[in-house]
Amino acid sequence: MEVEEQLTKLKELLNEIEDIKNAVNLLSWDQQTQMPPGGANDRGYQVSTLSGLAHQKFTSPEIGQLLQDLKPYSEQVDPDSNDARLIKVCSREFEKFSRVPTDLVAEIAQVTSEAYGVWEEARSESNFSKFQPYLAKIISLRRQYAECFPYDHIYDPLLDYYEPGLKTVEVQQIFKILRSKQVEIIQAIGESQQVDDSFLKQEFDENKQWEFGVKVISQFGYDWKRGRQDKSTHPFTIRLGHGDVRITTRVFPDNVTSALFSSTHECGHALYEQGIDPALNRTPLGEGASYALHESQSRLYENLISRSRDFWIHFYPKLQETFPAQLGNIDLETFYKGINRVQPSLVRVEADEATYNLHIMVRLEMEIALMEGSLEVADLPDAWNARMQDYLGVSPPDDRLGVLQDVHWSSGYFGYFPTYALGNLIASQIWERLKIDMPDLTSQIRSGQFGELREWLRLNIHQHGMKFDPQEIVERVTGSKVDPSAYLRYLEDKYTEIYAF
């Protein structure tokens, strides 16, 4: 075959695999938002069959041969061209995926699909023992997965799945720096006068909350012609193609900001996916570069924007109009401090920015210990509760608010949690760069203008999809590797001002 023919053939095969993976995404979206309970059993089979098929097709000898044959070509052309990058990224992924037997991939998909329903039940009943055998099975499968790779630490291959190249020891170092500094900040806050947030805990009409969130993310630039928002137990963003990037949220009637911050968070993810160059669609390059980089975008919109005073200078009068009885007498400054109140608490997704990373540390330690085998699954709830007490000074009254709170483990996502914390760090690094490039960013946000911001992110980050490695993008944009200092500066500045310490 000629090079051109080989390239066309490779793309055809990759296109089909992307189609299958997008169908899996739809199966998953539907399962979490629409599916009746009776569908769970068959859905498990469907997800398993299609995931296995995508894996089998991607690791086929045909693709292996094409990638090998095309290697010289990829080294001749512009290394930043779509073709060169496609071959490079696929070769790396091919090498990685080829190590994992198709049967194992299918079994992980099958077990996790079933486990999702079990976790939902176990969580609502606060009954860890119901979930325990599934979790044990998932951990065993994840160990088998890790054993397919050479590693320094058994957790490395899991981390690498979400953040190519990242090592357990690096994450542990970053977290060590974070932990001591964050604990310092929390102590300083604990010694300051607490801010009032009692006004946030009133009755807020669910439909009005939903509508308010819709308005905000519309203003951020979420494209409704290429997406939709639904409700689910655990909010998520999912891509079914360049023209269909969906988000979900959940609404609590007694909390005015929870649904909003969920929506703005998922909107950050969605803007990333919606902003990827359409030329990369239906190829492995047509999605976000990594979980941490993705999380930097969601955190940027959720925290750096939606929890900022500048954002609320524009939106707070509108929120007051929406809920005059509840917020009419609360001034902007009180509201701003209230939504940024620091209070060690039980649930990660409701945690404030100052304590959030400590929740991640608990999970990271649990995951590493479970993978190492130094912690038995049966002992997990006690270990969780003990560590929550150590780091946050709180103790879950039950497993629903403790070890069962997150969907991730039921989905087999081990190695995922650290990316949330890394996302926080990267978001702050990007924010510092943004403020240099857009001197009037603050005044734009204060007047509800988010177009230029979105365009900057699209040009510098979103459009590239997976063409460049996440570290490469972070360095191109911010001038340095992932580094906790920008984040710690941000936290210190923000809370020194709010808590006056």
Add this chain to the structure above:
Amino acid sequence: MEVEEQLTKLKELLNEIEDIKNAVNLLSWDQQTQMPPGGANDRGYQVSTLSGLAHQKFTSPEIGQLLQDLKPYSEQVDPDSNDARLIKVCSREFEKFSRVPTDLVAEIAQVTSEAYGVWEEARSESNFSKFQPYLAKIISLRRQYAECFPYDHIYDPLLDYYEPGLKTVEVQQIFKILRSKQVEIIQAIGESQQVDDSFLKQEFDENKQWEFGVKVISQFGYDWKRGRQDKSTHPFTIRLGHGDVRITTRVFPDNVTSALFSSTHECGHALYEQGIDPALNRTPLGEGASYALHESQSRLYENLISRSRDFWIHFYPKLQETFPAQLGNIDLETFYKGINRVQPSLVRVEADEATYNLHIMVRLEMEIALMEGSLEVADLPDAWNARMQDYLGVSPPDDRLGVLQDVHWSSGYFGYFPTYALGNLIASQIWERLKIDMPDLTSQIRSGQFGELREWLRLNIHQHGMKFDPQEIVERVTGSKVDPSAYLRYLEDKYTEIYAF
């Protein structure tokens, strides 16, 4: 391989194919009920890729070999056993599908998936020329499909797809008998005093209509734990597995029965699918035996039940309570006659029982002419309008209410329409048998009890899925082949009484 091993292998392969087909069903359901417009392009690729994959897998040499090897075994065991029937049905389908190249199947899926969106637009704009090139392409692909088979008439292979063994000439004969008799009845009605149905055309709250329909189909026995109802342009039922059989409807605020009859119609389809023996799930036997038999179930619930006086003896007081301002002063008899008013009209799905089959005849003639090539696609709207005038004495003012009204052609469903009329005939045949087996059927319906009826249908028809041929099931249940006489008796009895001729 041992026989047992071969059988296990065959089932494993068939299970995977069913998983893929169910994923295609979800892609389709989502496209028609949830998908944002931007998703259409990728969705076309996804449906095409997965349909092609299912076809390719089913027609693989591996399955061909297994079926051949298992033939002797299937002839030794009980011919009514699941295994023997599975091998028999799969062998027939294998032979049929093997004739059609995978590329053609994928192209049909791709073109029809795109055409669906175009049809939706063309229909809403009443612009046939927008849809015309897609329809021409679909017809050309359907001709290519037919040419893969030996046939007496080029339309035979299309008919056979929906109703195994049925020939064009047979359908034409049945329709000839129906046409003359139905025209007679319509003439007699035309010479009688018309009944009043003006009270049906008021403003009826959409949510209340929805809720009323939900109550009715719940009483019919639709299992909400294994299904859900959504809105779509064209109502349909879709199976995503034994535990997930979904229906859709559409609600018109100025018509109190349209949504209800759509819901009861789709409920009839869904009860069939929900009633299939779970042991047949994830195999080709785990769905209804044919389109006509399926349609007999939907027609039975929509017409023989939901348009009967007995049904309304129970439900009319409840409908009056739901819409007291609109129906409080309309008595049962007036209402019953009103909903059964015969009036030749433009839209098939809104047609009364006396004129319905004439709509099918128009479509059947168009399809045959288009396939034969005796009618050009460009001339279709005029031919359609002329035939509507001939048979029904009405002429569509635009293509939205004419040739663009149905989704079927955009989906490539040529040969499907006749099954609607055949379904009417079979429903009446089953109904005559039911009244013998359940002497108190009438009183059960009058008291809103539908459990025994559903059980009878489940035992005699539903549970078998595709184990037996449709003709075989009709003969087992009714004692005769598909035959128009029961239907004509039903029509005559019903309308003689309503119109007193």
